[in-house]
Amino acid sequence: MAVYTHLGAEELASLIQEYDVGTLTSAKGIAEGVSNSNWLIETTGKDGTGARFILTMYERRIDLNELPFFLGLLDHLAAKGCPVPRTIHDRANRAYRMLGEKAVALIEFLPGVSVDHPEPAQARSVGAALAGIHLASADFPASRANGLSLPSWRELADDCGEAGLASINPELPDLVQGELAFLQANWPAALPHAVIHADLFPDNVLMLGDAVGGLIDFYFACNDIAAYDLAVTHAAWCFEADGSFRPAVAAALIEGYCAVRPLSRDERHALPVLARGAAMRFMMTRAYDWLHTPADALVTRKDPMDFARRLRFYAEKGDAAFPLPHD
Amino acid sequence: MAVYTHLGAEELASLIQEYDVGTLTSAKGIAEGVSNSNWLIETTGKDGTGARFILTMYERRIDLNELPFFLGLLDHLAAKGCPVPRTIHDRANRAYRMLGEKAVALIEFLPGVSVDHPEPAQARSVGAALAGIHLASADFPASRANGLSLPSWRELADDCGEAGLASINPELPDLVQGELAFLQANWPAALPHAVIHADLFPDNVLMLGDAVGGLIDFYFACNDIAAYDLAVTHAAWCFEADGSFRPAVAAALIEGYCAVRPLSRDERHALPVLARGAAMRFMMTRAYDWLHTPADALVTRKDPMDFARRLRFYAEKGDAAFPLPHD
Structure with a gap:
């Protein structure tokens, strides 16, 4: 800042x-x-x-x-x-x-304010807006590879080193290696792609009450699995500051998304693994930044363990983290 | 920032x-x-x-x-x-x-932008606006003492210590002591007071072209000699980044001021000593901050020597630093 x-x-x-x-x-x-x-x-x-x-x-x-x-x-x-x-x-x-x-x-300039504690009605609007950009980007002629996809997570882990990860939290090296192996073996191969935002945290959404005034900060946008973007947004929006899950926000987010772009059966089934990937992505970049940013630097370091906990949550809960709208 | x-x-x-x-x-x-x-x-x-x-x-x-x-x-x-x-x-x-x-x-909210390199026409407008607040504050019922007047400059010098001042520049201790003695002996006693801004640097003025859109940041405002505020503004506006004097800007500033609130003969004669005081004030607070702010702190330290040079300039030039408008 x-x-x-x-x-x-x-x-x-x-x-x-x-x-x-x-x-x-x-x-x-x-x-x-x-x-x-x-x-x-x-x-x-x-x-x-x-x-x-x-x-x-x-x-x-x-x-x-x-x-x-x-x-x-x-x-x-x-x-x-x-x-x-x-x-x-x-x-x-x-x-x-x-x-x-x-x-x-x-x-x-777009009006709106970033919320700290989104309500379900706001998450519904955000889901719908996210689906809207996936549909609207279908005929966007340019493309950009995702520089922060699965192979890069392993590179980040290697850069951090086992000792570095352990210095953040003793359980982190095992969590990272176990999840990387899981994701490598289970990452979905054939889901629909789109241009995705890839970083749609609440501070990148300007809300006007329950409506979306603007989605901003597209500097991680890239071509990747559309449902992965929903998983990123899920990981970013559906947890309290204390780490507890907010099922009503999650249900509203997915409902809003599906109202504009219904998820296929394959996409729905892939959400738990995509969310583990999303949590891994933010855990790894935060771990890297944590180890490479001086504690007294201008930039506030973000705790990688926030996403370690979300990663464990997704691994344990599976489909239960994705309360789907009624069909 | x-x-x-x-x-x-x-x-x-x-x-x-x-x-x-x-x-x-x-x-x-x-x-x-x-x-x-x-x-x-x-x-x-x-x-x-x-x-x-x-x-x-x-x-x-x-x-x-x-x-x-x-x-x-x-x-x-x-x-x-x-x-x-x-x-x-x-x-x-x-x-x-x-x-x-x-x-x-x-x-x-007031419109306008702070200029880096004021033109004479802008300085004229600022002088007029400054005189305007001196006149308009005459019947303001509250008052506030100037916490950064002559006695405080000596306190700041004592807090810095001779060794501290010398660590900034070897010539600084003598300059400070010599000027403090001069100011103590020559500070004008009976000039008109007003509520003064006391910190009217270019970043506290919002300009709209050559017009003043707003004077802001009154958190040093206090009751003190009106002409001292003009001297502060002179010290803040009338020098290039390299320290050289800008006589056309100075003349315009004073002209603008006098067009709204003409200076008395005593006030005019006092300008050189008031300006030495103004330069001392910013030199001393900057020296104090320089010695008390870690070099890697968030706040950018400002070089006290900028105002040491202006102080010497005012001491050497006397009335010549104040090209007055034609009477």
Whole structure:
């Protein structure tokens, strides 16, 4: 949570002039984004009635060659009515520009607030919105491999090392090795793919009451199993802070999803293993970050054990973690 | 630059309901404030057309007993047409509320951007706005002593110690002692007082082109010599990043000030010594923070030597640093 780069008013005003959005009237650095700097920008708007945007500066982690995928995806989904922010193109129709050595993009501002403790009605809306992007992305022409799929989880585990994992929790090395073997043997091969968000935590959803105002932060989006995205969202939304399961939220999430994109029998059966994979994915990236981030760094480290517990929960409960809507 | 406290959407929405401003539609933590957390808040507005506010949470440094002074001052000045943000009162007419153990205030959002490199026309507007608050505060009923006036500079110097000051720069101990003695002997006794901003750096002014959109961050405001506030602003606005003086900006600043509140002959004559005091004030607080802030802390330390150089400049140049408008 930081703004990594200082941009003066003069530099911002001149950047905004490259877009047909009126002139700059306000700019506030916002405390969002781990690998980006973001500003909430206001302009006079094309018609003088005012307009707001998010200006994102890509600081690190991002491969410039991938920006057209991410930004093009937003445009594709927005054009199909999905609640995602459009990319504002500059006067030369570029989706991003370079400011010095860094890429910047001007993104539509969407209203809404991220909830800490989602209610079932909110999870239902999120499920429906997620299914909507899976359907709408079917004819998106670009593609991007998932850099955080099963093979990468083993690489992350190797990077952490047994001693590293054990330093986080003595039970972690066995859990990781056991689950990696299980997932390797049981990962579904032939489920329908889509462009997936792959990181749809509550802080990446702007809610307006029970409605979804916007899905944001598509910088992990990639082509992968559609139902895996639902499993990621399940792992991210359906647990209390103390780790206990919230079955009503889970049921509503799946119900909302199925109302827009019904799951096949194979997809339903695969949900428990997909959710174990989802929990593994976040457990492993958090473990890696935990071991590679100084305790006093700017970025708050997230506890890998939150997802170790969810992983165990999914392994123990199987289908019971996925209360399905009535057929 | 940080948001120190997490506020969930639920907590924010419920807080906003205590005010007659419509319902919450957006909240972004903004990267401003060293001792406060701030959020840019959007609501539906009283009439449904939308409204924006700054929500400030007072994290530390602030004495709750002083909040009525700071917030009441904003209301007083805004009512007189000064470009400062009003305090939004809650339904029970409270200027601030407690959220847990911390005070929060909802403040009017003002447009504008802080400039890095002010032009003379902008300095002229700022001078006029500063004079405006000095005039408008004349009948403000509350008062607050300046906690960072001459006696405190000596205390800060004692806290830093000769060795501490010398560790910043070998010439600093002599400069500090020599200037403290000079200021003690020459500080003007009988100049007009006002409520002064006392910290009007460019980042505390929101500019709309050459016009002032807002003066913000009044948390150093206090009763003191009006012309000292102009001297502070002079020290903050009239130098390049490399330390060189910008006479055209200085002339415009003073011209703008005098157009609204003409300086008396005594005030004009006192400007050089007041500016030496202003430079001393920022040199000493920065030296103190430099010695008391770990090099790897979240807060960026500011170099005290910037103001040591300005102090020497004022001592050497005298009246020449204050190119006055034609009478």
